[in-house]
Amino acid sequence: MGRVTERRKVLRIRDGVVSTRPDTLVAEEPLEIRLNGKPLAITMRTPGDDFALAAGFLVSEGVLASAADLQNIVYCAGATADGSNTYNVVDVKTAPGVVLPDVTLERNVYTSSSCGLCGKASLDAVRTTTRWPIADTPPLRVGPGLLAALPDRLRAAQRVFDRTGGLHAAALFDEDGQLLDTREDVGRHNAVDKLVGRALQNDALPLSRTILMVSGRASFELAQKAVMAGIPVLAAVSAPSSLAVDLAAETGLTLVGFLRGSSMNVYAGEDRIALREPAARG
Numbered sequence: 001m002g003r004v005t006e007r008r009k010v011l012r013i014r015d016g017v018v019s020t021r022p023d024t025l026v027a028e029e030p031l032e033i034r035l036n037g038k039p040l041a042i043t044m045r046t047p048g049d050d051f052a053l054a055a056g057f058l059v060s061e062g063v064l065a066s067a068a069d070l071q072n073i074v075y076c077a078g079a080t081a082d083g084s085n086t087y088n089v090v091d092v093k094t095a096p097g098v099v100l101p102d103v104t105l106e107r108n109v110y111t112s113s114s115c116g117l118c119g120k121a122s123l124d125a126v127r128t129t130t131r132w133p134i135a136d137t138p139p140l141r142v143g144p145g146l147l148a149a150l151p152d153r154l155r156a157a158q159r160v161f162d163r164t165g166g167l168h169a170a171a172l173f174d175e176d177g178q179l180l181d182t183r184e185d186v187g188r189h190n191a192v193d194k195l196v197g198r199a200l201q202n203d204a205l206p207l208s209r210t211i212l213m214v215s216g217r218a219s220f221e222l223a224q225k226a227v228m229a230g231i232p233v234l235a236a237v238s239a240p241s242s243l244a245v246d247l248a249a250e251t252g253l254t255l256v257g258f259l260r261g262s263s264m265n266v267y268a269g270e271d272r273i274a275l276r277e278p279a280a281r282g
Contacts, residue, residue: 003027003047026167028186033057034076034091035100046167046185047087049194050075053185054090056197059205060225063100065131067203071095132206132230135252140209140232141274142254146177148262150213151237157182158215170195172231173211180210188214189221196229206230218257223247233272235259240267 010023026046033041033054045053051073058064076089094100154171157179170191171182183194192214199205211233212226218236220243226234227247234248235256245267248255254269266273 003029026186029088032089034089035063036093037091043187043190045187045190049183049198050087050090052183052194052197052201053190054092054193054197055200056193056195056225056229058092059196059200060193060221060228062131062228063094063098064200066205067200069095069098070200130228130230130251132208133252134208134227134230134232137206137208137230137232140175140272142175142211142233142272143274144262144264147211147235147256147259147264147273149177150211150235151259153177153179154182154213154215158184168215170212170214172199172207173213175209175211177211188216188219189225192222192225196225199229208232211235213259217241218244218255220244220247223253223255227251227253233269235264 004027005024006027007022008025009020012019012021028044029047031043031045031047031050031053032039033043035058041057043053043057054073055064055070064070071093073090073092075085075087076091077085150171150173153173154169157171158167158169167184167186168188168191169182169184170188172180172195174180181195181198183191183198185191185194192212195212196205196207199207206229208230210231212231213235214222215237217238218234218240220241222236223234223240223244224247232252233254233256237259238257240248240255240257245255247253248268252269254272255267256264257267258265
């Protein structure tokens with residue numbers, strides 16, 4: 001849709017020299033997600049991959065688990081008083097037989113680009129039971145050397161960040177460290193939803209042989225989204241929250257933080273970290 005970035009005039013001061021120039025900014029707009037015609041959530045996001053974002057959000061909410069659960073996703077025309085389509089409202093129609101959440105005022109959530117899900121009645125409402133317990137997946141072992149290479153690979157794939165400096169990113173890697181997919185957004189949680197939503201659309205869930213790498217910190221919500229998608233390893237370049245660590249310990253998620261260079265902290269699931277890596281092959 002061509003709305004990923006926008007141009008604005010700025011006053012630039014460099015070493016006492018003042019000038020004006022256009023600057024490229026990351027776009028941020030609201031997206032309302034409706035479920036079978038009923039409003040469910042609003043998120044502030046970078047436009048693009050909106051259908052995948054909505055699908056991924058509903059995976060994390062426990063509504064969708066496979067492509068068969070999804071009938072279609074459409075932009076809603078007539079979202080404004082004059083009947084025009086703003087491309088900021090999507091309606092997700094589920095397949096017959098899919099169990100729907102109770103869409104009430106308590107259930108309705110507002111998500112922002114900074115904090116993710118807000119307004120939950122309690123932590124118990126967020127700790128949705130996953131359909132793919134991580135402890136039941138085949139053993140996955142990753143070495144520190146492989147993990148250390150992921151931040152640079154993620155950064156190299158951030159195309160819009162190079163123009164704006166204002167986007168978070170999330171990427172999926174396979175167990176050999178090969179990049180599978182990457183998404184950018186003003187919100188980390190949206191970038192993860194876009195990844196998971198694309199996987200659902202491709203009928204690739206659960207993501208039980210993958211590593212999720214995120215820019216910035218690892219919040220409780222990001223850990224929850226990883227667990228709900230069956231992802232066994234979550235790595236972040238910054239710190240996790242205490243609740244993220246608690247959730248990882250409860251669910252068997254391997255949680256790695258402060259992944260910078262060859263240094264990292266493993267907060268949970270250390271059994272998946274292969275501390276003695278095999279010698280490199282010729």
